[in-house]
Amino acid sequence: MPLxxxxxxxxxxxxxxxxxxxxxxAVESGKIHAIIGENGAGKTTLMNVLFGLLQPxxxxxxxxxxxxxxxxxxxxxxAGIGMVHQHFKLVPSLTVAExxxxxxxxxxxxxxxxxxxxxxxxELSRQFGLQVDPxxxxxxxxxxxxxxxxxxxxxxxxxxxxxxxxxxxxxxxQESRELFQTLRxxxxxxxxxxxxxxxxxxxxEVSDNVSVLRLGKNVATRPTAELTKSDLVQLMVGRLVxxxxxxxxxxxxxxxxxxxxxWARDDRRLPALRGVSFGVRAGEIVGxxxxxxxxxxxxxxxxxxxxxxxxxxxxxNGRTITGASAREIRAAGVGHVPGDRLVRGVDRNASxxxxxLMGRQDQSPWSKHGIINRAYxxxxxQALIKRFDIRARGPESTAxxxxxxxxxxxxxxxxxxxxxxxxLIDQPTRGVDIGAQESIHGEIMRQRDAGKxxxxxxxxxxxxxxxxxxxxxxxxGTIMGEIPGDRVDEEEIGxxxxxxxxxxxxxxxxxx
Amino acid sequence: MSDRFxxxxxxxxxxxxxxxxxxxxxxxVDESPVRxxxxxxxxxxxxxxxxxxxLLQTTPILICGIAACISFRGGLFNIGIEGQLFxxxxxxxxxxxxxxxxxxxxxxxxxxxxxxxxxAWIAIPAFFRxxxxxxxxxxxxxxxxxxxxxxxxxxxxxFKRSGGQSETPPIFESAYLPELFSxxxxxxxxxxxxxxxxxxxxxxTRTARGxxxxxxxxxxxxxxxxxxxxxxxxxxxxxxxxxxGGLAGGVEALGVHHRFMEGFAPGFGFDGVIAxxxxxxxxxxxxxxxxxxxxxxxGSLLLEVDTTASREIITVIQALIILAVSAQITIRRKASDxxxxxxxxxx
Numbered sequence: 001m002p003l004x005x006x007x008x009x010x011x012x013x014x015x016x017x018x019x020x021x022x023x024x025x026a027v028e029s030g031k032i033h034a035i036i037g038e039n040g041a042g043k044t045t046l047m048n049v050l051f052g053l054l055q056p057x058x059x060x061x062x063x064x065x066x067x068x069x070x071x072x073x074x075x076x077x078x079a080g081i082g083m084v085h086q087h088f089k090l091v092p093s094l095t096v097a098e099x100x101x102x103x104x105x106x107x108x109x110x111x112x113x114x115x116x117x118x119x120x121x122x123e124l125s126r127q128f129g130l131q132v133d134p135x136x137x138x139x140x141x142x143x144x145x146x147x148x149x150x151x152x153x154x155x156x157x158x159x160x161x162x163x164x165x166x167x168x169x170x171x172x173x174q175e176s177r178e179l180f181q182t183l184r185x186x187x188x189x190x191x192x193x194x195x196x197x198x199x200x201x202x203x204x205e206v207s208d209n210v211s212v213l214r215l216g217k218n219v220a221t222r223p224t225a226e227l228t229k230s231d232l233v234q235l236m237v238g239r240l241v242x243x244x245x246x247x248x249x250x251x252x253x254x255x256x257x258x259x260x261x262x263w264a265r266d267d268r269r270l271p272a273l274r275g276v277s278f279g280v281r282a283g284e285i286v287g288x289x290x291x292x293x294x295x296x297x298x299x300x301x302x303x304x305x306x307x308x309x310x311x312x313x314x315x316x317n318g319r320t321i322t323g324a325s326a327r328e329i330r331a332a333g334v335g336h337v338p339g340d341r342l343v344r345g346v347d348r349n350a351s352x353x354x355x356x357l358m359g360r361q362d363q364s365p366w367s368k369h370g371i372i373n374r375a376y377x378x379x380x381x382q383a384l385i386k387r388f389d390i391r392a393r394g395p396e397s398t399a400x401x402x403x404x405x406x407x408x409x410x411x412x413x414x415x416x417x418x419x420x421x422x423x424l425i426d427q428p429t430r431g432v433d434i435g436a437q438e439s440i441h442g443e444i445m446r447q448r449d450a451g452k453x454x455x456x457x458x459x460x461x462x463x464x465x466x467x468x469x470x471x472x473x474x475x476x477g478t479i480m481g482e483i484p485g486d487r488v489d490e491e492e493i494g495x496x497x498x499x500x501x502x503x504x505x506x507x508x509x510x511x512x
Numbered sequence: 513m514s515d516r517f518x519x520x521x522x523x524x525x526x527x528x529x530x531x532x533x534x535x536x537x538x539x540x541v542d543e544s545p546v547r548x549x550x551x552x553x554x555x556x557x558x559x560x561x562x563x564x565x566x567l568l569q570t571t572p573i574l575i576c577g578i579a580a581c582i583s584f585r586g587g588l589f590n591i592g593i594e595g596q597l598f599x600x601x602x603x604x605x606x607x608x609x610x611x612x613x614x615x616x617x618x619x620x621x622x623x624x625x626x627x628x629x630x631x632a633w634i635a636i637p638a639f640f641r642x643x644x645x646x647x648x649x650x651x652x653x654x655x656x657x658x659x660x661x662x663x664x665x666x667x668x669x670x671f672k673r674s675g676g677q678s679e680t681p682p683i684f685e686s687a688y689l690p691e692l693f694s695x696x697x698x699x700x701x702x703x704x705x706x707x708x709x710x711x712x713x714x715x716x717t718r719t720a721r722g723x724x725x726x727x728x729x730x731x732x733x734x735x736x737x738x739x740x741x742x743x744x745x746x747x748x749x750x751x752x753x754x755x756x757g758g759l760a761g762g763v764e765a766l767g768v769h770h771r772f773m774e775g776f777a778p779g780f781g782f783d784g785v786i787a788x789x790x791x792x793x794x795x796x797x798x799x800x801x802x803x804x805x806x807x808x809x810x811g812s813l814l815l816e817v818d819t820t821a822s823r824e825i826i827t828v829i830q831a832l833i834i835l836a837v838s839a840q841i842t843i844r845r846k847a848s849d850x851x852x853x854x855x856x857x858x859x
Contacts, residue, residue: 306737327739336737344737347730358727358738361720370719 034207082159092139229498253282256453287468339426405436555814564696570806576784587729592652594781595659600761608683630758679773
């Protein structure tokens with residue numbers, strides 16, 4: 001098979017962060033090649049390198065057997081590469097044909113030849129089975145049709161190799177199926193498609209070959225038919241390195257958090273949680289495993305009052321808190337360590353003490369008669385800096401001057417020292433160095449042994465095995481199954497993460 | 513601490529740069545920049561009367577600036593202060609000439625009318641911002657034009673003083689805001705402005721509610737996560753900002769003009785917004801930036817008398833300063849990796 005694209009030892013760094021490390025990638029011509037990996041695995045960076053948007057620090061790009069230098073997207077387009085971005089770049093007030101030819105208008109006597117543009121758009125639309133009305137205004141069209149226009153733009157520029165960055169993220173299932181059909185049509189006409197995704201199902205469904213990226217490296221390139229979904233999951237999340245469970249003393253008590261048949265939508269208004277039920281008892285850590293993007297974030301947001309649920313109930317200590325505000329849920333005794341700590345967890349420009357104050361500014365002794373008790377705040381800040389080993393110059397250091405691990409310790413110091421009975425902990429050690437990881441894990445165990453009910457969401461399996469008493473596996477917004485923390489079977493968990501229920505699996509599914 | 517120094521130093525430099533550019537402009541109209549600047553300084557600070565005149569101009573800019581600071585601190589942009597000032601000025605005047613009441617009570621009621629008018633005038637933009645996230649910059653700017661024309665309509669068609677200009681009857685003396693000195697119309701409005709500046713500063717740096725507003729401005733997602741009711745607080749912050757904007761109009765009407773007329777307070781609201789921007793939204797800093805703008809305004813009066821330059825030159829210099837300072841702020845923000853927090857002053 002001739003190769004449409006060959007990337008040789010591509011390395012791309014952003015400061016100290018290595019987004020792509022020594023990536024080799026061979027894409028056969030006339031095939032659909034999927035690139036899969038978790039968020040932050042380096043998929044988009046790699047494609048931006050291929051499209052000339054980013055310059056690699058090392059490595060070579062070969063297209064159709066020729067070594068190419070791609071200083072900008074124009075060079076990539078000239079080499080026959082087209083890219084359909086995740087976020088569309090269309091002008092709503094222009095027609096479909098005008099958008100397709102935007103920046104490369106067909107001219108006649110110095111004026112735009114609208115008739116020719118409409119004709120050409122209709123031709124392309126017929127040839128590739130991308131149904132559009134060339135004269136319609138884009139602002140009136142659905143997202144699925146907007147995507148077709150983006151693809152037509154790429155085709156009109158003569159692309160033979162088409163890169164689609166998470167094309168299905170914005171589509172309904174029906175639109176996705178239509179897209180897959182279009183893509184098969186492309187390869188039938190000898191074109192090559194590169195398809196970026198983190199959805200296993202669609203990769204299995206549509207691709208001929210698949211490459212798996214993990215932490216910036218290409219860990220495997222195989223024909224899709226040789227792989228199962230659980231193979232893919234294991235390649236994506238990596239082999240488990242250690243099973244060292246932390247010792248635990250206290251035993252579990254009564255149920256603190258009870259979730260029943262919980263449904264919620266994501267930011268695109270698509271269902272993200274589809275009937276989730278489970279319970280968390282005092283002195284217990286319940287882990288939530290899953291490939292990122294299967295509803296875990298939404299679960300944490302709904303439970304902390306930051307996202308509305310559409311159905312189902314949440315109870316805390318027997319009291320219904322469904323639909324309560326973030327403030328009420330905090331007051332009822334829920335602490336929350338958010339997954340996106342730099343966005344939600346801290347004000348990066350504020351001092352450590354001001355970050356520790358959040359959520360309790362109205363409570364005595366933190367404030368009295370509405371006036372912040374600065375002496376108390378300072379004293380508490382110093383005590384918490386010591387207790388949580390936050391490495392900072394002092395209570396007035398800004399959060400942004402600290403490392404990721406120390407920022408996370410600020411969040412923990414705040415959330416673990418209130419009088420919460422229940423802690424929602426989302427990705428506690430993502431982007432945190434090893435040393436800080438140890439101390440964060442230790443702190444979570446102390447909270448467990450102090451009788452807190454803990455829901456621990458993590459995409460790192462070894463973290464869950466270390467800490468969790470039970471592990472629930474999420475897939476597609478549902479809980480696929482439950483695994484006891486001390487008897488984790490790698491194969492079984494991989495299958496559950498891929499959305500497959502193992503036959504020999506006899507554990508209770510769902511509720512605690 | 514060094515952050516704060518950097519910011520002040522950078523802004524001082526930007527203002528010097530703008531004055532340099534202004535000097536070039538002055539040269540093009542065949543006038544000596546030195547003479548213009550000396551005349552300006554002399555006009556603004558040359559005698560006790562002139563200093564009082566400068567402070568008189570400073571007062572409404574300061575109060576409008578504080579109104580702007582309140583909204584900026586909450587991450588909101590009330591650009592409709594001019595309109596709130598007009599509404600406040602009109603309704604304070606209305607109370608001032610429509611009723612005849614005991615002195616202290618009359619003044620208090622007239623001031624209250626100004627505050628309520630300011631709040632009412634921002635209520636609709638505030639509601640739509642809080643409830644539907646309608647851009648408050650656009651809605652408050654639009655409300656300005658309505659306010660200016662509406663008060664003008666009321667003045668001419670309903671409350672025009674018989675046989676005079678387009679102005680209302682004068683208010684009763686019982687509603688006057690007392691003057692500070694015998695030789696100037698400078699009045700208690702200045703004291704109100706200074707107390708307000710310090711009060712707002714303390715509110716934001718010392719109180720729990722002020723902390724909640726500050727965090728909403730700095731990182732709304734963090735505030736939301738911490739249990740702060742963003743919608744309600746957004747509404748309240750804008751209302752408070754509008755209240756102070758209305759108060760500025762009341763002070764101007766009851767302290768200076770003692771009546772309401774067309775073109776009642778040209779541009780004080782906008783100057784206040786700019787003064788607050790130059791001060792990074794810090795009400796204490798706004799005292800000084802408002803003084804700077806007040807001095808430019810009052811100095812320019814002497815400029816026309818003593819030099820061949822027209823007072824429009826002051827508008828040019830003001831525009832240059834705004835340009836230079838906003839360029840400086842933008843550069844600083846780009847140089848730093850942070851975004852929102854750069855505008856905030858420290859505790």
